[in-house]
Every structure is written in C-alpha cells, then in structure tokens.
Amino acid sequence: MQKLRVHGFGISLDGYSAGPNQSLDHPLGVGGTGLMEWFFPTRTFQKMHNLEPRDTVGLQSVPDHLFGQEGGETGIDDDFAARGFENIGAWIIGRNMFGPIRGAWLNDDWKGWWGDNPVFHCDVFVLTHYTRPPLTMKGGTTFHFLTDGIETALQRARTAAKEKDVRLGGGTATVRAYLRAGLVDQLHLAQSPVLLGSGESLFTGLDLISLGYRCVERVPSSRTTHLVLARS
C-alpha cells in the first residue's frame, strides 16, 4: 500500500509548527528555526547541503557552526531524518513551503528555497491558487503547480511515485488539510523543548483522536522528542 507520510515536522512544546511573522529571512517564522535544531547537525542534512549550504537551503538564520561539519552526526536524530527520504517517489508541498511569495506569481523568478539542484530529485506537487507552468530543475526535480485541491494533488503524486510512497511537506496549513481529510498515513513529529508563544498551531481545532490517529512511537533524543502518529 502506497502511503502518504509526513517526516521531520518540528513543533514547539506549546504546539506551534512555525513562529509568527514568516518572511524571506525567517521561512519558519521568528524563532521557528529552533524547531529544526535537531535536524541541522545530522548526517542526512549535512549530506543534502554540503555545497553552498546557505544558497541551497535559504535558511539565513541557521547558525554558522551547523554547516560544514565533517559528515554530520549519526544516532537517533539522524535515523529519523534518514527515514524521511526512504522509499519516497514524489512530494506534495504547500505554497508557503515553496516560497515566501503570497498571492499571484509576479514572474517565474522564484524557484524555491533549494537552489538549482533541489533536494527532492523527483516530482514535487506544489499546492497553490495560482497557475504556473511546471519548472524542471537539475537533479530530477520538477515542480508542478496544482490548483485543483488536495485530493487531486494526491492522485497526481501517487501516479508519479509509481510503487513508492508520497512525502507530504509543510507548511502547517497543508499538513492540517490532509490530516483533516484523513489522508495522512504516518506523521513524524519532532517536539522540541522550546516555546514559540504564537504562530501556526498544528493541533488547534483538529481532533486527531476522532480522526483515528494514535501515537505509535516515541523516542526522545538529547535535542528533541520524536513522536510518530498513525491511524489505528
């Protein structure tokens, strides 16, 4: 069975998956980068971003010392990071994960946060209200801009993924929409010991128990607590 999987979705201890005031300088909102501090030192992240790391990820707020580490760290955090890239044949991401632009596309200049050779290496379906031609990048990544809803996007992604699973990226609104529709098979959260105070709440108004989800795995590391939710 082809699954729809969310991985490495960082949340604060007060339940926010992004801080307030998202912008080009703060793609995860103010303070939001703190939710991913378990991810940056991992071997998986360092391998993905070993060339010109600032340009390829666009995370200007990531501290210097987290880049260029020799090989990156292995262990619990890296195991969970690596799982997120296993057996993935296509991605679905929200417009807000693709970039900071809101409303109509002014032109085709913005090509995502990830540079010329994005980390996906497969078809990526971007949910948007504004049409735009597909964008083929180096390394096998093609961004498709879809305007006809989450179910159609999932069908397209499933077909593109062939036998493999589909990974669902952020932002929060996108993950919430797929959860509310009961379409997410597995949700890996990394709950960090930081407060954000405001921002985008993953849980507010979303009754995950009624939607059939349970916590099926919990592994604390020194930096975060990994939690896997699945439908029972």
Next chain:
Amino acid sequence: MQKLRVHGFGISLDGYSAGPNQSLDHPLGVGGTGLMEWFFPTRTFQKMHNLEPRDTVGLQSVPDHLFGQEGGETGIDDDFAARGFENIGAWIIGRNMFGPIRGAWLNDDWKGWWGDNPVFHCDVFVLTHYTRPPLTMKGGTTFHFLTDGIETALQRARTAAKEKDVRLGGGTATVRAYLRAGLVDQLHLAQSPVLLGSGESLFTGLDLISLGYRCVERVPSSRTTHLVLARS
C-alpha cells in the same frame, strides 16, 4: 523569595491538560488519566495513597495494578513528583480540582477527592464563585473557599505559607489565569505521548513567550517528558 509553583501538570502531546467530558468517574476527563500514568507508579504517589487508595484519590479509572506496589518506583519520575511537595506551605486550587460539582454548593457534603485525611496537610485555598465556610479535615488540611479573585487568593496563601512556597494545583483554567497574570514562577509540565484530541488546552490563546516564560529544563523519562518553564 516566596514562589508560586505548579508541579506535575500533565499535558498530552496535542497540548490538552484534561480530556473532554469531566465527571465523577473521569475527574481528568475521558482519556485524561493517561496524562498521569508517569505519576501513579512513583514512590511519592504510593506513599501518599497507601491506605484505601480508591477512596482517598477518587480516581476510579486508575488501573488496579498501579496501587499497592511495594514502596513504588524511584527514578526520574519520582524525583519530579517529590519536588512538588518540597518546601510547600499552602496550596491554591480551582473549584474544578476540588470536585465535580458546578454552580452553587447544594450542601457541605462534598469534601474533595482525597478522603478524610487529604494529601495537602496545610491550608488549601479553593477558588470559587460561591461562598462556603472553611472545612477543616484530619492531618492539618483546611479548605478555604475564596470568591474574590486570584490575586487575593495568592496573598492569603502567601501569608499562610509563611516562609515556604505556594503550590498551584489545577485545573487548567486556574493555571491559565495565573499564567496570564504573570504570577506563576515555575511550571513543571509532564508531556505524555498520548493524544486527547479535544478537552482543555493549556496553550491556546496564551502567549507564554510574551509573558516572559522559557523552557529551562527538559528531562525525558521512559513514560513522559518533564519540562520546567520559568520566567526569565
């Protein structure tokens, strides 16, 4: 400096501190007992409830095997449980923690969940909208029913506590009111790997960052993640 401290406040991974539909059978709401499963096996809990445990705590939904353990468990969970009773000279609790009755007191029959000899052994100030004479129990516990707001209750409790600290119990609304007023000095949360889906949310609409709180301690145990928030 006399502190106002919250201890052992259980929350679910989706941020609820009590489940839906609180009642005599479900003092923490449906599913809410799951938030306290780290606490029941501890030596601290077992010592407090070593006589007729069902009567003294009123938690009919607590599984049998969690009572009558020889001495209870020591370790991380017990260390945090024990902290909550160190240097405490008075308590403040909400009406909903005192009992399941809502609205006016019909009579003085309800004397709390804790039997004739409650676990407090000091003055306990109960926040309510309905006056009632003080209630003196065995073992040094006196319940005082206060109707003139959280700040007056804190003054009364501080005086009663003399040099010691004041412990703030639940329920959620009470803790939120004191947090919003910036009066809580220390908040120990135990975040359990369970979903509740709905119920009373500790965080919704409460910007703990703006209120000056930070997470100053995080200790995962096998059952829960202990988090201590304090004002910086």
